[in-house]
Amino acid sequence: MRVTVIPNIESVHLIVKEIHHRARVYSLFDLAQLFLGSRERYRLEVKVDPKRPALFHGKKDDCLFLTKEEAAAYFFQSDGFADFYESEEIETEPPSGNFQVVARCGISGEWLGPPNFHSYQANLRRLHRERFSNMPFDRYAAKVRTERGEEAVNEWLETMKKRVRWRPVGGDDDAWTFDRAEIERDFITRGFSEAFEEVHQTELPGDVSARAVSEGVLAAIRIAGSHARRHPAMIIPTICRMLESDHLAIFKKQGKLFCGPARPHPLVNFDELSERPAAIVRWLDANPDSKLEQLWKAVLPEGVEEPPKEWLVDLFWLLTQGHVLLFSDSTLVLPKKRAGGEGQPSKKAKKKKAKPAAEKPPAAKKKGGRKARDRKASVPPHAATVRKITRMKSGGLKKLRGKERLWGRRLARRERIDSLGDED
Structure with a gap:
């Protein structure tokens, strides 16, 4: 990723x-x-x-998950859940039975019910999946605590008097269900592709x-x-x-x-400008890297603290044309041409127009250098092979192969070496 x-x-x-x-x-x-x-x-x-594998991206909100299970767990806690399913809380009869111990989440404090209650494991799995999925289940289950006494049991029974039921949006009365797992299975099979896309x-x-x-x-x-x-x-x-x-x-x-607003565009002739822009440019030319406040104090008439509109318009024109640069720290810079402006060749042009340097006189030849080169050039490329073969014994001559064997035959015919053994 x-x-x-x-x-x-x-x-x-x-x-x-x-x-x-x-x-x-x-x-x-x-x-x-x-x-x-x-x-x-x-x-x-x-x-x-x-x-x-593709990622699962929410179509209606900016969420991104690696697995389908993570995306579904997030969906049931998001605002998009109301677009697919509706829920309501109704009063019901609390479960009957003789309960002595009640389990409770050690992190959120939510009641899970007695360990021998039929929906205890479902409640435990649901709460872990919805709120603590980033924690291993065994570690989360170890944080569940049990409480004894009539007060704890009655408090749990009070929570069971109100239950939440769900159904798909637009469903009839028979579609209501208290089983959250049933709603999750329906979403995975029917509505997941409408809420998420694989990318x-x-x-x-x-x-x-x-x-x-x-x-x-x-x-x-x-x-x-x-x-x-x-x-x-x-x-x-x-x-x-x-x-x-x-x-x-x-x-x-x-x-x-x-x-x-514009690239630097240096001015060539200040006289071409009108009175106010020329005054601004001339002052900046004489006072480089000055602040905007210093400019107004210098060019405005005495007694004028705030620059008039016409001065602001002229400065804005200079800025948008690139004749003057106003940086974020209120520093004003007047762009100038590089060294060697009009009529003066640039450094690259000078290098091109420069006369080529006089050729250096040839270095003195070393004594014996020519003879050594001639001697080296006169040695044929096969001389080393001939020298090797003429120095070999008869046993080595019999093992010659390839080009060395061809040279061995020639030298044998010229009687420079003994016979190769298998030629005669």
């Missing part, structure tokens, strides 16, 4: 709306930390190998309830969330795709990724 953290699309839309409204630039790393700061701001994509890939909200998923799924979710919070950069590629789909600009500055 693989669980991936994905930013919630509603949270992304809120960030996009904020950026378009305020024209500010945000760091993608800071946005990743923002999304991971609350479970409501991200979703969980759960995948399993298609060769593995190998699905999405869950980040704030999914712990009781709405299996223990194995819950463990994988917690591991994925903890890992993402320790390494927020792992969801930055997903954030980039989601922001670009909403027409936000993604750019890199000083090795870090940012998003804003």
Whole structure:
């Protein structure tokens, strides 16, 4: 199973709306930390190998289980139960008999009945399945305690005066039953496919309830969330795709990724601007990395504390065109062209236009080097084979095979070695 953290699309839309409204630039790393700061701001994509058994995902609510039994146990405690079955509580006669001991759940305090009562085991199994299925049954049964006395028996009898019965929605009066197991069997055979679907890939909200998923799924979710919070950069590629789909600009500055209303667009000539935008740009050019408050104090006339609407409109235009960048901490940056602007070749162009370096004079030949190479090249490739065969004894010559035997025959004909023994 693989669980991936994905930013919630509603949270992304809120960030996009904020950026378009305020024209500010945000760091993608800071946005990743923002999304991971609350479970409501991200979703969980759960995948399993298609060769593995499928998971059971609720069609009407976000639940996910590994087994059919876990899904059915959750269904009877969920709000979806009312869509399939209706229940009512009626008064009945308490059971009659001589009861001395009454069993009680040691965790919830719910009465289970006398151990010799006919529905005791059914009540015990039902309570374990509905409320304590994450605990082994033997361990749960060991926590059941028994109480003696008339008071305990009377208290249990009072609970038995009111009983709950169930029937399918729209059923007649004959469909009522007090047996919960009968309703569970009916749901498994008839209504399970309407409430759950088998999937190998699905999405869950980040704030999914712990009781709405299996223990194995819950463990994988917690591991994925903890890992993402320790390494927020792992969801930055997903954030980039989601922001670009909403027409936000993604750019890199000083090795870090940012998003804003527009990419940096350096101005070439400040004189082309009107009076107010030119005043803003000239002041930022002379005072780099200044705050927004410092800008208004410098460019506004004396006695004006709040910037007029026309100044705000001009600054907003500069921000949306990328001529000025306003970061989330109110820092203003004036983008500038890289070193070597117009009329000056860039570093890559300089490398291309640079004259090739003068060729180095050939290194002095080592004495005897040419003769050594010639001698080595003149040695034929079969010389080692001939030398090996001429040094072998008659016993070794008889064992020659393949190409070595062919060379042995040639050398024998030239009388350089003795006969191979089986040739003559």
